[in-house]
Structure formats: structure tokens, C-alpha cells
Amino acid sequence: MSPDIDSEYSVVAIDGPAASGKSTVARKLAKRLGFSYVNSGGLYRAVAWLAGEHELRPDDWSAVSAQVRKSVFNFYLRNKELSFLIDGNNPDTHLRDEKVNRTVSAISAIPEVREFLVAHLREFLTWDNLVMEGRDIGSIVFPDTPYKFYIDASLEVRAQRRAAQGQRDDLFFRDRADASRRASPLTIAEDAHVIDSSSLTIDGVVGEIIGRLKIKRLPEALGLDS
Numbered sequence: 001m002s003p004d005i006d007s008e009y010s011v012v013a014i015d016g017p018a019a020s021g022k023s024t025v026a027r028k029l030a031k032r033l034g035f036s037y038v039n040s041g042g043l044y045r046a047v048a049w050l051a052g053e054h055e056l057r058p059d060d061w062s063a064v065s066a067q068v069r070k071s072v073f074n075f076y077l078r079n080k081e082l083s084f085l086i087d088g089n090n091p092d093t094h095l096r097d098e099k100v101n102r103t104v105s106a107i108s109a110i111p112e113v114r115e116f117l118v119a120h121l122r123e124f125l126t127w128d129n130l131v132m133e134g135r136d137i138g139s140i141v142f143p144d145t146p147y148k149f150y151i152d153a154s155l156e157v158r159a160q161r162r163a164a165q166g167q168r169d170d171l172f173f174r175d176r177a178d179a180s181r182r183a184s185p186l187t188i189a190e191d192a193h194v195i196d197s198s199s200l201t202i203d204g205v206v207g208e209i210i211g212r213l214k215i216k217r218l219p220e221a222l223g224l225d226s
């Protein structure tokens with residue numbers, strides 16, 4: 001599944017820009033397939049939160065990296081969804097804080113943070129079949145998986161979706177930062193199936209993915225309705 005991992009399990013990679021609808025689609029898809037769901041963005045957000053708690057500047061790469069090395073991360077599956085504690089704390093309720101929205105792209109540009117998280121993301125595939133969403137899942141984390149999707153939507157539609165969630169989030173700024181950083185920028189893996197979700201419902205996107213997974217003969221998809 002990846003250059004470093006030998007696993008009996010399958011992973012469906014779902015990448016795309018902010019607010020493209022990936023999370024809702026990925027969670028629903030995981031339920032239908034009976035796979036565990038991993039939102040890799042949550043881990044980058046958690047490190048952004050951790051840096052904020054320790055009053056570290058996101059551009060102070062060595063201080064943030066040192067803090068990541070020092071902290072104790074516990075990862076586990078709960079109800080088929082990845083959960084984690086950092087130094088005994090569950091940062092879940094802070095992951096969508098405005099401060100995290102503002103700093104996460106800078107934090108996720110730190111190579112050592114990425115190396116640390118990518119190693120864990122790969123390890124989760126030794127636990128269960130996965131639907132994993134993010135920015136670099138098909139390109140870097142699991143380049144060998146045959147099941148890769150890239151979900152896009154126009155900036156306008158994405159901004160409306162985020163506003164409807166009641167969040168302040170500068171998508172344009174994050175898109176630019178995520179696509180232009182040196183370490184694992186947001187790219188479309190060559191063999192990914194691209195879906196523009198601008199005018200599709202969530203079920204429409206999930207259906208299209210399942211249809212594609214059937215063509216690819218993913219066993220768990222074969223008995224499902226698209």
C-alpha cells in the first residue's frame with residue numbers, strides 16, 4: 001500500500017482542497033464499506049492547537065518540532081473512527097478554532113511535523129481497512145493504493161459551505177498556502193479519479209466513488225448500490 005507498509009488491509013484515499021465536502025463524503029463512504037475513517041487534517045489541526053497551547057509561533061519550525069517530539073500522542077480507533085489524546089488531553093473541541101484555521105497551513109508546512117504524522121497515518125493501515133482523507137493521501141501517504149479520489153468544488157461553493165457551518169476560515173489563503181508549500185503540497189495524484197462536487201449532493205459523490213470502486217473490484221464495494 002505504501003513504500004513502507006505491508007498490510008492485509010485496503011485504503012481508499014480521498015484528497016481535495018478545504019471545504020470540498022471530503023469529510024462528509026469520506027465518513028459516509030467508510031460507514032457503507034464498513035471501513036474505519038481517518039481525517040488526517042485533524043492531526044495537523046491538533047499539532048496547530050498544541051503549538052498554540054505552548055505559545056509557539058508556527059514559523060518557529062524547530063520549537064514546534066521539539067514540542068511534537070516531547071509530547072505523548074495516543075492514537076486509537078473508537079467506533080471505527082480515529083481518535084487521539086495528546087499528553088492526556090483530547091483536543092477535539094478546539095480543532096476548528098479560528099486560531100487553528102489561521103495557523104494550520106503554516107504548521108503543516110513543517111517537514112518534521114509531516115514526517116511524524118505520515119509515519120503514524122501509515123501505521124493505522126495495520127489496524128483496519130481505511131477511508132483516509134487529506135491533502136496528500138494518494139500522492140505521499142499511500143501512493144500505491146489503487147483507490148484514489150480527488151474531490152474538488154469551486155471556491156465560491158466551498159466558501160458557501162464553510163459559511164453555512166458558521167466558521168470563519170480564509171479558504172483562499174489556505175488553498176494558496178497548501179498548494180505552494182515545499183513539503184508535500186496539495187496536488188492531484190496522477191491516477192486519482194477527480195470528482196467536481198460543486199453541483200452534486202453528498203450521496204451523489206459517494207455513489208460515484210462506490211461505482212468506481214466496483215470497477216476497481218474492491219471486494220467490500222461489490223455488493224453495494226451506487
Ligand code: CDP
Pocket residue numbers: 017018019020023040041042044045104105106108133134135136137174178
Ligand atoms: O476540513 P478542511 O478541508 O478545511 O481542512 P482539513 O482537512 O481539516 O486540513 C486542515 C489543514 O491541514 C489543511 O489546510 C492543510 O494545511 C493541512 N493538511 C495537510 O497538510 N495534509 C493533510 N493530509 C491534511 C491536512
